[in-house]
Amino acid sequence: MEAGPEETIQETPPAEAPPRERNPGGLFYECINCGSKISADQLAMTPEIKCPFCGYRILRKVRPPIVKHVKAR
Numbered sequence: 001m002e003a004g005p006e007e008t009i010q011e012t013p014p015a016e017a018p019p020r021e022r023n024p025g026g027l028f029y030e031c032i033n034c035g036s037k038i039s040a041d042q043l044a045m046t047p048e049i050k051c052p053f054c055g056y057r058i059l060r061k062v063r064p065p066i067v068k069h070v071k072a073r
């Protein structure tokens with residue numbers, strides 16, 4: 001009795017494109033105390049708005065220098 005050589009090769013589909021930066025607004029905050037940059041995404045995960053590094057509560061909004069053409073509506 002022979003079991004047929006059954007070879008089912010299931011190739012898993014390649015992972016999707018590498019995750020882009022999850023930062024829809026491209027907004028950053030900068031701690032005015034220690035100068036760390038915190039993404040808005042990261043800030044959204046913390047219960048309070050404060051620097052996760054030094055605990056300072058005053059953050060400055062920073063926009064990354066990305067030039068984007070925005071179509072006028």
Ligand SMILES: [Zn+2]
Nearest residue numbers: 031034051054
């Ligand atoms: Zn800080």
